[in-house]
Amino acid sequence: MISNNIxxxxxxxLCELLEPGCIAIDATVGNxxxxxxxxxxxxxxxxxxxxDIQEEAVKxxxxxxxxxCRPQNWTIFHSGHENMLELIPAEFHGRIDxxxxxxxxxxxSDKTVITKSATTLVAIEASLGLLTRGGLLCVxxxxxxxxxxxxxxxxxxxxxxxDYHAYRVIQSEMINKPGYPIRMLFVTKL
Numbered sequence: 001m002i003s004n005n006i007x008x009x010x011x012x013x014l015c016e017l018l019e020p021g022c023i024a025i026d027a028t029v030g031n032x033x034x035x036x037x038x039x040x041x042x043x044x045x046x047x048x049x050x051x052d053i054q055e056e057a058v059k060x061x062x063x064x065x066x067x068x069c070r071p072q073n074w075t076i077f078h079s080g081h082e083n084m085l086e087l088i089p090a091e092f093h094g095r096i097d098x099x100x101x102x103x104x105x106x107x108x109s110d111k112t113v114i115t116k117s118a119t120t121l122v123a124i125e126a127s128l129g130l131l132t133r134g135g136l137l138c139v140x141x142x143x144x145x146x147x148x149x150x151x152x153x154x155x156x157x158x159x160x161x162x163d164y165h166a167y168r169v170i171q172s173e174m175i176n177k178p179g180y181p182i183r184m185l186f187v188t189k190l
Contacts, residue, residue, distance in 0.1 A: 006174055006182045007102075010138050011037060013186060014098055017136050021045040022097040025088070025130070027081040027123055028052060028115060031107065032061030034100050035076070039069045049088055050076040051123075054113060081123035088130065097135050099127040103151055104142035114147050117154035124158060128167070128189060137187040144180035152183065159185055166190055 011034075018024070020043035026035040029050040038048045052058050058078045065074055077087050081101070085093075101124070103115045127137050139159075143152040159169045167190060173183040 006140060006172070006184050007034070009172070010100075010140060010184055010186075014100075014136065014138060015041070017134075018042070018098060023092055023095050024048045024098040025084065025096055025100070025127065026050040027084065027099055027101045027127065028103065029061040029076060030057055030102055032057075032064035034102065035061050035074065036064055036068050038098065038100070039065060039071060039074050042071070042073055044071040044073060046071075046073055047092070048074040049084070049092075050074065051079055051081040051084060051087075052076075053078075053080045080119050082119040082126070084123060085126040085129065093130055095132050096127070096130040097132060099131065099135075099137045101127075101137075101139040102142070103140065103155070104148060105145060114145060115151060116147065117151040120151060121154060121158055124155065128162075128187070131189040133189055135189050137185075137189075139185040139187070141183040141185070142180070143183070148180070152180075155185070156183070159187060162187065 018041040022042050024038040029035050029052040035050045042048055058076055062076055105114045141152045143149050168188045170186045173181045175181050
């Protein structure tokens, strides 16, 4: 089924991999919807790590998790996603099943605070190292804002250059969306 929302499509792909007990990262928690999805899917035996540089996003996500999720299976860092390798405990390195990114800005907030290619590329590289074999990196790219085009190009160039024998990269996009297309990259670690 093709969804009218690219994140719903991404979640349908992720549901093929996610199961109770999984370990996941929401690299850009934003309003917390993906974090809640990951937390509910991981269940009491799993864990979700989340990152955001905006205090408002962290507070909103924690509130949403406290209100909507039964398991207290999450850790949210008020930090940039480029710090995930240092902040996620070593016991989880190489055990992460899914990493989600939503690039751009926090909907409903200051549109000048955006993700940037310099820190995003560091975070994507760290994510690939944290993933387990068979793990999936999912990157939603919203390029319709100042700086978004450059980040879009940089992320796609980085993923295009990944070793085919170590990773598989699939790109999906809404090509008929007015303005900039919304792109989704799925990277599987072999």
